[in-house]
Amino acid sequence: MTEALIAALFVFVLASFTGFEVINKVPPTLHTPLMSGSNAISGIAVLGAIVASGARETNLSVILGLIAVILAMVNVVGGFLVTDRMLQMFKKKEIKA
Amino acid sequence: MSDFLPTGIQLTYLVAASLFILGLKQLGSPATARQGNVVAAVGMLLAIVATMLDQHVLNYEMILVGLVIGSLIGIVAAYKVQMTDMPQMVGLLNGLGGAASALVAVAEFWRLLGNGEAIPLDANISMLLDVLIGGVTFTGSFIAFAKLQGIMSGSPITFPLQQPFNLSLLAAFIAGSAYLIINPHSLPVFLGIVAVSLVLGVMFVIPIGGGDMPVVISLLNSFSGLAAAAAGFVVMNNMLIIAGALVGASGIILTEIMCKAMNRSLFSVLFSAFGTVAASG
Incomplete structure (x- = not known):
């Protein structure tokens, strides 16, 4: 268990550094779409929800897990679609200009 | 095979x-x-x-x-959703993601409670962090949504003794967490911690003005990434940890870039209401 935890901590720290580095000079018009896109990625919580509701053990945990699946999925699907709508709008503006 | x-x-x-x-x-x-x-x-x-x-x-x-x-x-x-309502839409979606992460921790706690299994220390700490960050993201994002949507007044809401109240909430969370680390199988204390986290989210956002909400939503987006990473530690899933850490870190950078574009510091965005109260009083 401790070994798994340490491996997980390594993954967490290295992924955090990647996250820091991946964002550099972003033009202001892209602030909201970038926020929205990364918000959709944070809907990854759906994986935890699937695992939590996957076991047929206690009823309440399965129900809570299923609610979490639905909420996270709204976040994921809504998030990516909303981001696409925003970015689509920018494209039209550029063509007009 | x-x-x-x-x-x-x-x-x-x-x-x-x-x-x-x-x-x-x-x-x-x-x-x-x-x-x-x-x-x-x-x-x-x-x-x-x-x-x-x-x-x-x-x-x-x-x-x-x-x-x-x-x-x-x-x-x-x-x-x-209307194009003009996009920032609050992102806030709303973000709140749902935070709620999902917190629910994963609650579900996992309930499962371990039902099994009567010993709760390992690391899983316990991960669950507490998940509940705190997820809970704050959930209610904080909904307040941000309400302020932008005009359901709530956009002006900062302050009341006397607000900071002592917030600090005592935080102290209650820490005390409850310490209790749960020693006695992991206490449902009332766990539910109390969930409630405190939800109230903290509200208290965090209400003193911030409506114009600063996009920055707050960006910060809460970063939080929801961290909540997902904490959920990853709860169920030991690398994918959750990686994606959560990515969003958590990139969200912080983006929040800072947004503050700089407004020529302000993150600190002044988060705590300016208290500054004006102190200056006027």
Whole structure:
């Protein structure tokens, strides 16, 4: 268990550094779409929800897990679609200009 | 042969994580932003499909129903919202993600409680962090949404003894956490901690003015990434940890960039209401 935890901590720290580095000079018009896109990625919580509701053990945990699946999925699907709508709008503006 | 499926799932996670990094990178530049969004969405699809193949997931019919219901709500919401209402829409979606992460911790706590299993210290700490960050993200995002949508007044809300009240909430959380680390199987204390986290989210956002809400939503977005990473530690899933850490870190950077664009510091955005109270009083 401790070994798994340490491996997980390594993954967490290295992924955090990647996250820091991946964002550099972003033009202001892209602030909201970038926020929205990364918000959709944070809907990854759906994986935890699937695992939590996957076991047929206690009823309440399965129900809570299923609610979490639905909420996270709204976040994921809504998030990516909303981001696409925003970015689509920018494209039209550029063509007009 | 029995190793084939778990290995395949992990390798798929590796591909999905790479796609998230690529997608975030491309989202930061105007020429590739739209493609980056699609790349990240493909990564998410792969991650979800791989998780559904996990052999511990027995309940997949029900989960599929949940996935479909959530997707449908997401599609309808994304197409019905007005372009001008986008920031609060992102806030609302972000709140749902935070709620989902917190629910994972509650579900896991309930499962361990029902089993009467010993709760390992690391899982316990991860659950507490998940509940705190997820809970704050949930209610904080909804307050941000309400302020932008005009359901709530956009002006900062302050009241006497606000900071002592907030500090005592934080102290209550720490005391409750300490109690749970010694006595992990206490449902009332755990529920108390959930409640304190939810109130903290409200208290965090109400003193901030409506004009600063986009920055707050960006910060809460970063929080929801950290909540997802904490959920990853609870169920020991690398994909959750990687994606959560990516969003958590990139969200902080983006928040800072947004503050700089407004010529302000993050500190002044978060605590300016208290500054004016102190100055006028």
